[in-house]
Amino acid sequence: MSDSRPIALDAMGGDHAPHEIVAGAVHAVRERRLPVVLVGSPRILYEALADHDATKEVPIVRAEEALAMDEGALASLRRPRSSIAIACHLVRRGDASAVVSAGSTAGIVATGRLRLKAQQGVLRPAIAVALPTLPTPTLLVDAGANAEVKPEMLVQFAHLGAAYAELAYDIPEPRIGLLTIGSEAEKGNKLVKRAHELLQTSPGIHFTGNVEGHDLLTGKVDVVTTDGFTGNVALKTMEGAVRYAFGELAETIGESRLAKFGALMQRGRLRELRRRLDAEAHGGAVLLGLNGTVVIAHGSSKALAISAACQVAADLSAGGIVSRIGDRVAATHRSHRLW
């Protein structure tokens, strides 16, 4: 299945915008054969493309404004002509298949909601992050879009994640876990206790029960559903803990002279491992439940990460993630009507 429409790449968002974004676009076009349009300031982008001799390979769509990395949700209202807003507009009009941005998460979420709108039947779009488990990633949904939720939304987050896992990892019946603080059904706060009940009887959901924080990286389930507050705290705690473990490890290795030879041998592998464990940098994040695919690349993304994010966006879009979510949500509504 192919889609000739290009990916709208927000060239102005991210710590290394626009140069690494442009380099990522060139990589995606040349190495991955993906159609990409860059959205941002034409003058700057033309010059950046010229550095790659790529002015004829990557079209530019004008957006003279940009959201700064520290601008939050409100900025999306104030800046209807920002690069991320224009990128969403291209998808809305059918001129692009998906959006990729390395800008501020809050800004992307707010702009996506405002410009693309939640798809029919979806209560709240949510962020899915792929955790580096094997053989396939565990998807954490919601990783930060919704700080305040209702139990029904946790069921929908499970559907959003299940649609993603089916499509991206070819898992026919994704196992769903509910993040809480004990494995027994009665453990947790009111929100998760009620969500536990709903998940048990939700059609289309293969609910395998509660999971705890230490289950996130064991591959016990394919999708972990949680509110965006807990999910974001868990995600950042995980990143901090991995960083801490490697920092302590470097000191431990440094302390031992005899170990230095071995340490040198390992340095390259350790760097690779560390990179893989950095969950956000690894999988990027996808904003699910909108009328269009939006991939949120890590703010620190360089060219290869941007190119990889374009691939994720292309795959989700080509696989029909929006209509898959629509089908799941509609089925839920039908089943509710029966009762």
Added chain:
Amino acid sequence: MSDSRPIALDAMGGDHAPHEIVAGAVHAVRERRLPVVLVGSPRILYEALADHDATKEVPIVRAEEALAMDEGALASLRRPRSSIAIACHLVRRGDASAVVSAGSTAGIVATGRLRLKAQQGVLRPAIAVALPTLPTPTLLVDAGANAEVKPEMLVQFAHLGAAYAELAYDIPEPRIGLLTIGSEAEKGNKLVKRAHELLQTSPGIHFTGNVEGHDLLTGKVDVVTTDGFTGNVALKTMEGAVRYAFGELAETIGESRLAKFGALMQRGRLRELRRRLDAEAHGGAVLLGLNGTVVIAHGSSKALAISAACQVAADLSAGGIVSRIGDRVAATHRSHRLW
């Protein structure tokens, strides 16, 4: 300051009860010169003490029942003669200075609340866990006692942690951070937004602002206040992430033949590091805000961990943690009355 009253050690709680608990008691008495009474089945405990030739060094208080590790909060109501209930009773009567148990956390929290009661002015007792930061630990409060809280409780958790940090780590004005999903004041859910306002104007609180998951192990603050749901998810996520990082590391090292020599050299240090990073095993947890000190040792504790938990209990008790918390809470009430 010394207290001649013994520590009441629940001999029947924990994965390695009673033998490792008894061995821990013997260690605490002989090596740390701490007075300890063992609470549990006299026949079993007498035999275990005899193995250490210690029947004359460690007194026994009878409790014929015990809470199983998988028994939750309700069991504490059904079993008024459990070893943990009797241990609490000894503190309540003034016959012991503190309780130490490696039993189920839910059972200890429920029994402590029921038998010792919350101290005057404390809305909710909470669990403090010491995270392995340097130079002094960061205290995470609440790490799991209260899944459902109000903003005022988050302010009290800050006070509980501050009293602990002052006493145990000699920090005159502990820095308090509020766990949420962004550093700006407006980030988070309703609970933390309101708590943020309250913390800013709370006397006796040196509030340094919001912290995120990745700040938990950087030593940025001395006390992190959070609800017990988020705190428990964060704690377990941290443990899981460290375990995962070390597992991946072992594989990475294993893959490289050249690195094996270095790896062997590092194995001992790595084991030590891993142990230190296991937050719960490291610091143990303290249930703060009751009329008495209750230390919750990790369920997997062996003798040395039990002995270390007895030291924590003795130090907190000798330092007057209960009255320090009482003073802080009373000061809050007075300042509230002024308004």
